Amino acid sequence: MKIICSKEQLMEGINIVQKAVPTKATLPILEGILLEAYDQFKMTGNDLELGIECFINADIMEKGSIVLNSKTFGDIVRRLPDSEVLIEVKENNTVIIECDNSHFELRGMPSDSFPSLPSIERVNxxxxxxxxxxxxxxxxxxxxxxxxxxxxxxxxxxxxxxxxxxxxxxxxxxxxxxxxxxxxxxxxxxxxxxxxxxxxxxxxxxxxxxxxxxxxxxxxxxxxxxxxxxxxxxxxxxxxxxxxIIPTEYETNVRLKTEDLLSSLERASLITSDEKKYPVKFSICDDKIIITSNTEIGAVREEIRVEVNGSNMEVGFNPRYFIEALKVIDDEIIDVYFNSSIGPCTIRPLEGDNFVYMILPVRIKND
Amino acid sequence: MKIICSKEQLMEGINIVQKAVPTKATLPILEGILLEAYDQFKMTGNDLELGIECFINADIMEKGSIVLNSKTFGDIVRRLPDSEVLIEVKENNTVIIECDNSHFELRGMPSDSFPSLPSIERVNxxxxxxxxxxxxxxxxxxxxxxxxxxxxxxxxxxxxxxxxxxxxxxxxxxxxxxxxxxxxxxxxxxxxxxxxxxxxxxxxxxxxxxxxxxxxxxxxxxxxxxxxxxxxxxxxxxxxxxxxIIPTEYETNVRLKTEDLLSSLERASLITSDEKKYPVKFSICDDKIIITSNTEIGAVREEIRVEVNGSNMEVGFNPRYFIEALKVIDDEIIDVYFNSSIGPCTIRPLEGDNFVYMILPVRIKND
The missing domain is CATH 3.10.150.10 (DNA Polymerase III, subunit A, domain 2)
Structure with a gap:
């Protein structure tokens, strides 16, 4: 095998196929990247659960294939100057990597024992x-x-x-x-x-x-x-x-700014060191949600202005479950639907059903 | 104690004094930050080796002092909105932290057992x-x-x-x-x-x-x-x-671009996984330095164009010692002075003696 390609494109390809290469594997070949130059130049990583192959623009001067240790190969290419890289397989699976005034010789592994990607029928x-x-x-x-x-x-x-x-x-x-x-x-x-x-x-x-x-x-x-x-x-x-299991009814609907609820919960969770032990309490009353928690570290009280539709109520949650959902929601304003202190709560967009997040409440002691 | 100050300035001060607060200490008080409001508002961290105190602009409404756990206090302030923060000490060392609609109550520690910073005579x-x-x-x-x-x-x-x-x-x-x-x-x-x-x-x-x-x-x-x-x-x-121990003589002087030597050594060190076992060899000849290394992983050869003054030579080094020095040098071009294959090497600026880096060589096998 003998190819020349740009450092930039080579690096891009390595970064992608490395996602399927385990850092520690039982067989050294699984810690490798398969390089194949036939009609096109292709690299493959495969941890047997997940396989990724990537085609890279390259001048193919001699056909062939080889497996290189993913970490060593990636670290070297990352450090090469932004220029053309030559990769050539010599006798005994010795691989030459050359770029400007840098010259590496690595021991490659024969490609025949590299596990091939399963082929998939192109239906569905x-x-x-x-x-x-x-x-x-x-x-x-x-x-x-x-x-x-x-x-x-x-x-x-x-x-x-x-x-x-x-x-x-x-x-x-x-x-x-x-x-x-x-x-x-x-x-x-x-x-x-x-x-x-x-x-x-x-x-x-x-x-x-x-x-x-x-x-x-x-x-x-x-x-x-x-x-x-x-x-x-x-x-x-x-x-x-x-x-x-998606609730179809609700007791109270609260419309609020995603960011307001997220930042209040992030602050409140600072004192709930062990989330399972210390939930936060949502008290919905009139036009606000009051979030409180009492732990060994101290007490917190956060107040958020909201639009409430339905009855006042108190319900406890693991704050992390709310935080993780709120963090990925792109909508600025959301609707939160509560179902008593033991029923699941859902978060939905103001219109449509692009997303639904459902969170089960946690029983709270009333203090 | 009762003070009001801006979240931004409070955070700045916490970030600085936290550098003297250990994350784990034998006494809880040492994991704390001392807050003192008398003529000025001051925060102090002290791990008994290193102590840092920092004065912060604040409105002092009631004088006093308290110690708060550094991590909890810092995490809370970091998450507060960009607004005015009220810190107030109530009965039983309870500390109120308030900012907009956020309200925290933390358990503080009495300040009398906090170790005071040593005073230093202002001479020298x-x-x-x-x-x-x-x-x-x-x-x-x-x-x-x-x-x-x-x-x-x-x-x-x-x-x-x-x-x-x-x-x-x-x-x-x-x-x-x-x-x-x-x-x-x-x-x-x-x-x-x-x-x-x-x-x-x-x-x-x-x-x-x-x-x-x-x-x-x-x-x-x-x-x-x-x-x-x-x-x-x-x-x-x-x-x-x-x-x-600074050498006053040299055998060969090499003038080169800091960046050239640094990037070549960084690449070469990629295959010297165990630096002590695998040094890199500098071969100085005519107008270049050739850096080589042979390890279990493979072989590398880097060539750098330089100006040489003196005799050709071969000398081995732990690449890390060179890399760490080259990384902190701001000068684009430097002089490297070599003293045979066993004498110390020095790195100096082209003019003056603002810096001197000295590195001992490593014996290399000639292969």
Missing amino acids: MIKVSQKAVRDMIRQTLFAVSTDDNRPILTGSLIECIGNEITFVSIDGFRMAIRKNFNNEGFSEFSVVVPGKTLNEIVKILQPVDEDINIYSSQNQILFEIGNCRVVSRLLEGEYLNYKS | MIKVSQKAVRDMIRQTLFAVSTDDNRPILTGSLIECIGNEITFVSIDGFRMAIRKNFNNEGFSEFSVVVPGKTLNEIVKILQPVDEDINIYSSQNQILFEIGNCRVVSRLLEGEYLNYKS
Whole structure:
């Protein structure tokens, strides 16, 4: 193999495929990046759950392939001058990397033992803008469960029905739902993608209108993003029937500025060092919410002006669940719907149903 | 105590005094910030080695004092809106912090058990610009020893003679010397300040021409920086006679661009994972330095165009010692003086003796 490409594009590609390379693996080959120069120059990272391949513009002078340790290769390229980089495989898998007056020789690994990406039948295709997918992941990922006892909840549900695509995450205490609409309609499917995969994909996606293609098979999902293809396994099993748990009624509706509630809760949570032990109390009365908490560290009282519709009430929450939802909401003003001191609370946009966040309350001692 | 001051100024003061507050201390009071409102409002942090006090503009409505946990107090103030903050001490050391619609109650600690800062006789005063002190610390601190077997070397020597002020750090493998001159002349003294103190002071200093006052007694040193006073203990003992170990002769002088050598060494060090085991070799010949290294990871060869004066030679170094010195040098072009493959190497400015960096070579195998 012998290729020449720009340092900048090489680095861009490495940064992307490295997201699928574990820093510590049982086999050294899995800590590597596969470089292949045939019709095009391509790099691949694959941790067996998640695989990413990326095509890079390059002059191919000799065809071939090699695997290089991802960290060493990435660190070296990052430090090279902004110029043309030559990569050449010599005898015994020795790899030469040359750029201006820098010359490296690394030991490569033969590419035949590198695990190839699973191929996916190109059916069940949907087309969505990068920005839309990025937002849907960003605005639901935080509510994915980290509890391995219910593996299905460690992923997000992606559901396509008619012209609606929906992302759902549930961790048992809260739920995040984000929808997007499309004029053309989608292939209908419903899959559960591991949170880890979405966490890497969201870093690759840019807030641009350009479309990406998503294909799903029974066990795998493929995201085609520009020159990159991301393949991930899917989680097996039945996802919760999330629609059945969204409350349809409410006792009190409060309309407020997202930022007001967020900053008050962030301050209040400073003294609730152990959130599970110390919830915050929302007291809704007339035209304000008063947030209070009493802990070993001290006491806090925050007052927010709001529009209230419905009866006054007191209800306790883990402040972190509210904070994480409020942080990803882009709308300046939101509606919060409360259902007594034991019923779930929902956060919704003023109009439409682009998002629903549901949070279960915590029992509070009345002091 | 009852005071009102702006959130911004309060935060600025907290950020500074927190540098003298340990995150974990044997006594809770040492994890606190002392607030005192008498003629002026003052905050103090003191970990018994290093003490910092800071005067803040405030309206004092009731005199008094209290100690608040530094982390809790700092976290709360950081999150407050940009507005006026009221701090009031009530019964049983309860402290009210109020700002707009936020209201906190914290448990304070009585101030009488807070260790007061040592007072220093205001003799041995020198006046230097903030920027000069900042540069002298920044450009020598990295060479302070971390080896507790020779405690005196865990500090930097500050020496004032005539109109010269000199900072010196030595760790046994390298030395950093930085000088500044003053027209007025200085009080003559020579003290060793703990590296830890200098590490905190350099964060407080700004790159401005404004003068600071430094006073030294036998055991303590005081830095007066604007509204703040930083007091530190000194290290006891005799510092090395550093002047006697600076080489006065050389075999080969190489003039080069600081940035060229730095970036080549940074790349070369990527494959010398264990620096002590794998030095880099400098081969000086004719009009270039060739830097090479061979390790388990691979081989590197970097070539730099330079001006050489003297004989060709080969000499090995721990690349980190060079990198750390080159990183803090502001001069674009420097002179490097080599003394055979076993003699110390020095880095100096093209003119004058504002700085001298000395690095001991490492024996290399010739392959």
